[in-house]
Amino acid sequence: MSRRSAGLIAELRARIASFEGGGNIVGESASGVMPLGAPFDQALPGGGLRRNALHEVATVNYRDMGAGVGFVAALAAQFASAQPSAPLLWCEGGRGSLDMGGLYGPGLAAFGLDPARLVLISPAREVDLLWVLEEALKLGAFAAIVGEIDGRAKALDLVATRRLQLAAEEGGTPLLLFTGHESADASVAVTRWRVAAAPSSSPPRFAGQSLGLVGRPRWNAKLERCRGAEGGATWLVEWDVGRQKFSAPDRELGDSGIRREEMLELVG
Template sequence: MQSLKKIELMAGLRAQIAALETPPSQEEEGRFQLGLDAVDRRLPGGGLARRGVHEVRAASYGDMGAAIGFAAALATRATFAGGMPSGKDRLIAWCQQSWGAYDMGALYGPGLAGFGIDPSRLLLVNPAREPDMLWALEECVRAGVFAAVVGEVPATSRHFNLRASRRLHLAAEDASTPLILMRGFGELTSPSAALTRWCVSAVSTVEEGSLHAIDRPGWQVDLEKCKGGRPFLSALAWDACAGSFVSSVSEKQRGGDNQPAISSSLPPSEKISVYGT
């Protein structure tokens, strides 16, 4: 009898160990992909974690518009499930302090639609004070009804410190809701609990000699911080029809290679340019 109990106990332990050793799928891990394989492969688990904070900053004041567009594109990708648009949980919350609209302008519905965000599915929150902004962000995240929450918290904020960052990260972790923080422009000196930090600058995606005067949104992105991964540089663009990131480097510019140009974000002496690795 004791022998039978031992056998059952061992079988149960083996099953538990097997479950721990089996790698979870991306959906089980709660990750969303950017849609560009060469970039997704560089991210831990093949995508960005839904349960946490991701920071976006502009390389300069002139790149602020591009950084906002990049944040909008990330929010759109967060509404995807299994690589396809999800019919539910497509609601997005965007928190912007009232002064932000006077500086960079208010969010524009048709422009957001170009990034795949339905203005009718967007909740705008305009706190008057910084403490109210942090409270609103936490409440939106904890609500658990949004595919993503975007908040504008400048680098000069006196109220956003490591403690506040950690609090927001824990809220996002508990609710499995990605929080995308716009951190303004310039260097960020204060520590944060963010899982990733992207430095964004605008680039043109119009090919030399092209007759097209209007190009699709394009960015040079520097993944400065990546928990569990390595920083890298990449040139990206937004494909509005596919609702996905694509390479902003044309096949002609790549010499026939069908992968985007990506390089490790390392000191010049250690940097090696690669394609799609």
């Protein structure tokens, strides 16, 4: 192992140790699935997303890149909520290739992902990013790991994704690989998602007055491929940050324009 690689591993271990209870959690996440909410769970084997697996997320078009990051953040928030004492690793890819800005803490918090739990790393090269992901997965110390890499990257080939899948199984940790608006040419990802932005729900109103809130984020999400099940289904889904679940939009609103359960929460 090179001195540079050893330094990266030492830095990761030090950051993990700074989290209370952030030791090895392989026993908690080495098996099972994470329920996502309806209607996804009906289509996924076991009723949810496998924990110890590689899951790839891409967008339909370039303009959906922001929505894609939000979808990944929602998935990461679900895994993080299941292990509240464990950190979450987010490896930011080269912003030049994906042409996006940096992560925005309040935006992540709006999806239920606490920025204080994030360990952020920005490897200089794509091959370094893949190496960091693989080694971090083997540690088994993260609630989830997110990696950003251009789906057209030469380093992201069948061998690389196979190594990532094996590392996810070894460490019992989910890897959410965001490939931008291009999928990897060859991948062993257990699931592959293709998402596009959709108009959000109407902002809640009460007694004809706006509450100054924004509507729930929505996506058109397609499960392109799923190991052990038939892919190809597409759903319109929205994110309920309070319940940390995806759901099909509820079109039956009260006369005030706000969902009945949300009205009860507001006045209760």
